[in-house]
Amino acid sequence: MTSVPIIDVAPLRRGDQAARRAVARAIDEACRSIGFLVITGHGVPAALIERVDALSRAFFDLPLAAKMAVRRPAPDVTRGYIALEGEAVARSRGAATPGDLNESLMIGPVDVPADDPYYSCAAAGKHFAPNLWPAEPAPLKPAYVEYFRTMEALAADLMRSFALALELAPDFFDDKIDRHISRLRVRNYPSQTAAPADGQLRAGAHSDYGSLTILRAEDRPGGLQVFTRQSAWEDVPIVPDCFIVNIGDLMAQWTNDHWVSTLHRVSNPPAERAGDSRRQSLVFFHNPNYDAPVECLPSCRSAERPAKYEPTTSGAYLRSRFTATQNAMAPAYVD
Numbered sequence: 001m002t003s004v005p006i007i008d009v010a011p012l013r014r015g016d017q018a019a020r021r022a023v024a025r026a027i028d029e030a031c032r033s034i035g036f037l038v039i040t041g042h043g044v045p046a047a048l049i050e051r052v053d054a055l056s057r058a059f060f061d062l063p064l065a066a067k068m069a070v071r072r073p074a075p076d077v078t079r080g081y082i083a084l085e086g087e088a089v090a091r092s093r094g095a096a097t098p099g100d101l102n103e104s105l106m107i108g109p110v111d112v113p114a115d116d117p118y119y120s121c122a123a124a125g126k127h128f129a130p131n132l133w134p135a136e137p138a139p140l141k142p143a144y145v146e147y148f149r150t151m152e153a154l155a156a157d158l159m160r161s162f163a164l165a166l167e168l169a170p171d172f173f174d175d176k177i178d179r180h181i182s183r184l185r186v187r188n189y190p191s192q193t194a195a196p197a198d199g200q201l202r203a204g205a206h207s208d209y210g211s212l213t214i215l216r217a218e219d220r221p222g223g224l225q226v227f228t229r230q231s232a233w234e235d236v237p238i239v240p241d242c243f244i245v246n247i248g249d250l251m252a253q254w255t256n257d258h259w260v261s262t263l264h265r266v267s268n269p270p271a272e273r274a275g276d277s278r279r280q281s282l283v284f285f286h287n288p289n290y291d292a293p294v295e296c297l298p299s300c301r302s303a304e305r306p307a308k309y310e311p312t313t314s315g316a317y318l319r320s321r322f323t324a325t326q327n328a329m330a331p332a333y334v335d
């Protein structure tokens with residue numbers, strides 16, 4: 001497969017067992033060959049997507065001082081605002097690149113029990129740090145909370161289809177994602193009024209870290225590209241009412257690279273369209289429970305194909321990736 005397939009996942013919600021297995025087979029083929037798929041029939045209300053998109057745009061239109069009031073407090077705390085060039089995701093793969101040409105706002109789990117030590121003990125680290133909510137626009141918080149809950153439900157459906165595709169019990173992943181450490185991250189890519197520095201992109205080449213990613217993207221100049229097995233950068237198609245889904249490093253490790261966590265990037269717009277190239281992405285990074293063991297699945301190893309990775313946990317792996325991406329050369333902000 002050299003291009004990203006489009007798959008109707010409606011049968012996961014309302015189809016019979018044969019229809020669900022047909023979707024799982026299509027997902028398996030996509031995850032084995034390119035690690036990306038575009039899904040339709042997902043059931044997420046268009047009005048909710050539009051509301052989150054509009055409120056996010058209003059937030060990014062605020063003066064920098066207002067956005068910095070909820071700036072990310074530390075490299076290992078995945079909450080709050082990151083300014084333009086404040087991160088370089090290619091650093092997670094050891095590349096020394098300039099800061100990425102986007103800004104973002106992040107939240108984490110929204111239904112954290114106040115009295116359960118699982119969420120506050122030392123082992124939990126900062127995976128359940130409080131969310132940082134901007135004062136304006138006021139409706140942003142309830143919209144983000146609703147969207148986060150909607151995405152976690154869709155991710156759970158997809159993980160059950162992953163289990164089917166991997167010849168596991170449909171509920172295999174359920175107890176590994178019931179206290180997940182996922183993130184919702186909205187990224188704004190401003191129109192480019194100056195030429196990028198050498199090697200600078202809207203988002204550098206990287207793979208995602210967790211189990212799967214659900215992305216809503218705009219069809220605007222300078223978009224998402226995946227690196228195919230033919231060593232070519234391929235544009236990911238944007239179709240109406242769709243999400244782009246890809247697997248991350250932890251899912252690849254679970255499957256012993258039977259499924260691939262594919263290198264991808266967000267390209268710069270063509271110079272002739274750079275002045276009107278603003279685009280925005282809603283990104284849900286689904287990550288398993290921090291203590292979920294990630295080790296090679298029995299169906300993905302054999303005498304001829306032994307396990308390639310040492311066992312790890314979701315939390316330990318993710319923290320190492322989060323801290324690697326911070327851009328030490330990011331411009332300072334002065335009040």
